[in-house]
Amino acid sequence: MNTLAIYSSKGGVGKTATAVNLAYTAAISGQRTLLCDMDSQGAASYYFRIKPKKKFNSEKLLEGEIARNIRGTDFPGLDLLPAHFSFRNLDLVLNRLAEKKRRQVLTGVFAPLKDDYDVLVLDCPPNLTLLSENIIEAADNLVCPVIPTTLSLIALEQLLKLFGKLDADKGKILAFFSMVExxxxxxxxxxxxxxxxxxxxxxxxxxxAEIEKMGILRQPVGATARLSPAARQYDKLWQEVWERSRR
Ligand SMILES: Nc1ncnc2c1ncn2[C@@H]1O[C@H](COP(=O)(O)OP(=O)(O)OP(=O)(O)O)[C@@H](O)[C@H]1O
Ligand SMILES: [Mg+2]
Known part of the structure; x- marks a missing residue:
């Protein structure tokens, strides 16, 4: 199983658009794919018109109670773990755990899925916190959208700094330019x-505009128009990520 976290500490850079479209592309290219919506805003879940069960919450996620909360999407080979509003407290819950194990919690949560899925795509919230440290630990690669502007590049520099602090392998980071004009x-x-x-x-x-319109159509771009410029570009991105990823 290849775990790809779509990550940036900066908001609004295209993480969710990337997570939804890469997960869709992975699934239609034959990989058994699970998209995990880690962001309490639930944007990825919204795009697939899927709501979480009321009883799901951040404690249950971190206890590894996820199998019963995974839902199928309209697309073969693509499942979704919807976000719950309580995920806004994930950092609080992680902070309560013992210092020694609180950075590896997500790694343990996802480990039992390794025979069920080929690809795990995490749509991450815009944080630079203990949850981010868990994501860095759990992911084989961090796919980082960067708008070619100063602030977005600063977010990437901060991520590199955090990698340095954690002594993590910077080779895991796959950045790409997003929302390019x-x-x-x-x-x-x-x-x-x-x-x-x-x-x-x-x-x-x-x-x-086609990517922006996903908010209205509530589908990955390739599901609306398989050969559109946006769908082709996400196909290319998927191919490059897959080639560069650490499986
Ligand atoms: N390549 C693109 N072209 C046009 N619009 C885009 C593109 N990528 C994303 N958007 C739009 O920009 C907005 C922000 O994108 P998105 O939600 O994917 O960002 P995000 O990084 O996930 O944000 P957040 O940090 O709030 O989770 C959305 O309205 C989305 O539809
Ligand atoms: Mg998002």
Whole structure:
């Protein structure tokens, strides 16, 4: 099982759009895929029109009680673990655990799924907290959307700093440029400056109205129009992530 966390500490950079579309692409390319919505905002769950069971909560997630909360989607090979509103307290619950084990909780939660799924995609909330440390520990790779602007790059630098503090393997980070607008000279300049770093993937995702419209259509872009520019670009991103991922 390959665990891919779609992660950035910065909000609104395209994490959920990436998680939903990569999970969909993974599933239609034949991988048994589970998308885990880790964000209490529940945006990924919303896109699939799936609500959590009322009895699910952050304690149950961290105790590993997830199998009975996983739901099928309309798409073969793609399941979803919906977020619960209580996930906003995940850090509080983690903080109550013993210092020694509180960074590996999510690793233990996902381990029993390894024979059921080929790919686990985590849609992460915009945090740089103990939950993020669990995500870094549990994920084989962190797929990090970066808008080519200063603040988004600062978020990536902060992630690298956290990796340094945890002595984690920075090779896990797969960054890509997200919501790219080529008419903006700042976007072009930032991409020119940073794309040479090996942690950046070659594929970028442009800013496209079609991706924004997912909020209305509530489906991955490929489910609405398989050969649209957005769907093709997510296919390319998936292929590059899959090639570079640590399986
Ligand atoms: N490539 C894109 N082109 C156009 N709009 C996009 C693109 N990617 C995301 N969006 C839109 O931008 C908004 C923020 O995207 P998204 O929810 O994926 O970001 P996020 O990083 O998950 O945010 P949060 O940190 O709040 O979870 C959404 O309205 C989404 O539809
Ligand atoms: Mg999100």
């Amino acid at each position: 080529r008419r903006k000279s700042m976007h072009l300049a930032m991409m020119e400056k940073y794309s040479k770093y090996p942690l950046f993937l070659k594929t970028s995702i442009p800013f496209l």
